[in-house]
Amino acid sequence: MISVQEAQSLIKSTVRVLYPEQKNLSEAVGQVLSEDVVSPLALPPFRQSSMDGYALHHADVAQSGITLPVVAESRAGNDTPQVLERGTALHILTGAPVPDGATAVVMKEKVERNDNEAAIQQFPVSEGQNVRSIGQQIRKGDLAMPKNTYLTPGSVGFLAGMNIQNVKVYRRPSVGILVTGDELVLPGNVLPGNDLPGNGGLRFGQIFESSSSMLAAVLRAEGILEVEIRYVPDDEAATIAALRDLTENNDVVLSTGGVSVGDYDFVGTALEEIGVETVFYKVRQRPGKPLFFGRNDDTIIFALPGNPASTLVCYYEYVLPALRLLSGRSDCFLPKLKLPITHAFSFHGERDEFLKATATTEAVTPLDGQESFALRSFAIANALIYLPAGQNTVQPGDLVEAHLLPFFC
Known part of the structure; x- marks a missing residue:
């Protein structure tokens, strides 16, 4: 079992950026440039007024109130060059x-x-005064945007203003998701007769599967749309076959459940069977200890715990950074702030704690429902509080490390 910091360091040293692709500029927002972009023209390409007003020669204004004849007008889009004589205004x-x-x-x-x-x-x-000079924003041939720049909507607008229509960017990864568990029922897939009051259409012992929808949603929020989802029962042969197919066809594979040491946990056996190299297994944290990270040729694999809150914690702290590294981003980990905690909290043991929380600019509040199966608190959380084992007791006002979730920062 390794520490949180060791696990994150191993991910950073293992993951390599994907090969570039050419993309239409309008579709490349959220991706990272794989090469420098040089300006093909000057911006602005002509001397340009920054105000509504009157153009003149500054030396003609010898005092306030001087009067000049207005001889012409220039408006945006005027394509006929004009010359202004001294002693006149336009x-x-x-x-x-x-x-x-x-x-x-x-x-x-x-x-x-x-x-x-x-x-x-x-x-x-x-x-x-109030005149934008030729090339004031950028000159022809200057570096407009360096390699490894993350393209924001502002970046797209800037490049479009130079008539750049296509850019080379690092490719976003394709992701395969494997969901295991005999107890899982897909939402909406209710069998006839399962309509007893209060059971929501489930048989005794069943639950509705939520992890695949949750993972697909966080991937979509990251701009990753190429997602393949497989569902398998707790069966060794079926798990091996599904993992082999997903690993051969995707850059990243995420499995949920079946990674622990129970009698019907077959993910670990399946990963070994298809030749996945283990980078680490088990992290000294709560929730999410039974996390597996490995690789098979150019594919990286995360076997995530089955409890949905554990799945989401491991996604934000480990999977998301890996996806961003693959996509060429250097700011791969969640933003961190030191904030005072509003409530006392304590825990026992030698594992670090991640707490679902709500953060403001002034403080962070741990939420009720910290159990690994509980998603209700995650539904309103905008941060995770990270408490190392050495900080296992905190009082109101103590500074703690808050990791801000992507939707809120």
């Missing part, structure tokens, strides 16, 4: 080309317009 709109001969733009609030004359109420007027 009405100009935001984003419009500044004519040759003009050295400044005075905002309209500083001008009194009377028919074809403009009385300039500002003095002095500085050279370059």
